[in-house]
Amino acid sequence: MTVESLAQTRVGQRQLRLIQALTEQEPLDNDHQVSLDLLREDGERWGIESAAIDSDLDALKSLGMVNYFRSLAGINTAFIEQAGLDAAHEFRQLRTNPRRRAQEIRDAVLNWLYDMHLTTNGVQALGDFLASQNANFLGEPYTVVELERAGEWLVDQQYMTGQRTWGAEVLRPRITTEGIRLVETGNSVNDILSSAGVTVNKVNISGSQGVNVAVASSNVTQSNTLTQGQIEQAERILGSVRAMLNPAVIGVTEEVAAEAVAVAGQVDKEIQSQAPQTGKVRALLLKLMELAATGTVQGGVDALNAMMQQGVAGM
Structure with a gap:
């Protein structure tokens, strides 16, 4: 892990x-x-x-x-x-890490603006973001300077509009149609291609660890499937999830329990396939961990998530 x-x-x-x-x-x-x-x-x-x-x-x-x-x-x-x-x-x-924080705050601000767009009449100033629950990266609060830079970048990239002031504040910030489209697709603002005509070859191999990839080569196949031992581990995790991830045991809501059943079904379907993909199974287990974390019985939540963490660590 x-x-x-x-x-x-x-x-x-x-x-x-x-x-x-x-x-x-x-x-x-x-x-x-x-x-x-x-x-x-x-x-x-x-x-x-x-x-x-x-x-x-x-x-x-x-x-x-x-x-x-x-x-x-x-x-x-x-x-x-x-x-x-x-x-x-x-x-x-x-x-x-300054680079990671600069990238993460862009997405955090855009998602916050989208939520405000859906639930309120908008916000008065971009600075209001710093009072939101999203105003941190892994628990480390964002700074005013980081927010100002993110706001300037989002405006320049046409994901956000607003009235800029002399103090670098942006009044009445609003998410644009392009910004809404990006948020709803689940993509990051940092995934955009360079507008300067630079070709970006992006290789994303879900779940790969320590592999070599031949870029722009023909007749090359990337394989990263589960071993039999990993499949058996995933099956044991599914058994625990189905036994514990419910309102009676760890205190999740009925809606969360229903979603967990659906996600567990996706895991089961993937590991029973001819070539179960490590990255897909890992992503689904991480989703189950997020769902379990909403429970109110802390001991049960932590016991279940500890088991799933060990499973993910072995993939």
Whole structure:
């Protein structure tokens, strides 16, 4: 399980925030042992959910990132393994990467404008975005400067209109027809081709890890199908999903449960096909993790998602 794949789900992001918070605690010894007291008392300071610390530690332990001893009094300290130190460092670099943030905020702003277009009469200023729940990348808040640059780019690319002011603010920002079309197709604004006449050859192999691709070559076939062991793992995950992803067990709504049944059916259909595609199965499992994360019974949610995380990590 990579940091990038963990960061694709809300639960995974929460676990990454915890491992990062652990590395920011004062070590108790030379073995990277840290106390959990401050995190339990004031988890909000580090952007973590104190009530989910134990279950998140279980998930991080299964990934080889931490170790700990659970006494009758609970878990008081944790040892950060090298994999955990590496993951925290990579997550910190990822969420503060200027290029990634510049790209992600463009999509975040455009999707926010689309939601405002559907649910309100519009917004008064682009700066209102910073008060929305989308105004962060992996928990790291966007800045005013980042928003100004994103707004300028969206206007220049004709995805947004508005009245520019001397202070770089955009008054009465509105999503354009082109912007609506892009959001509704599910594509990113960063996927557009260069308008300067540059030909972009984009190769996207869903689910491929460590493969070599021959670009512009004839008679080349890319194959990335599930092994029998991976199929069996996916079948075990489906069994747990069907048993647990319902209102009675983890507290999801009836609508979420119905959607989960449909997604599980897609997984089942794919793994029973002649050449089940790793990327497609992984994407569907990540969707199931998102659905499970909406549950209200935290222990059950985390147990189910930990199992699915292990399955995704093995693909």
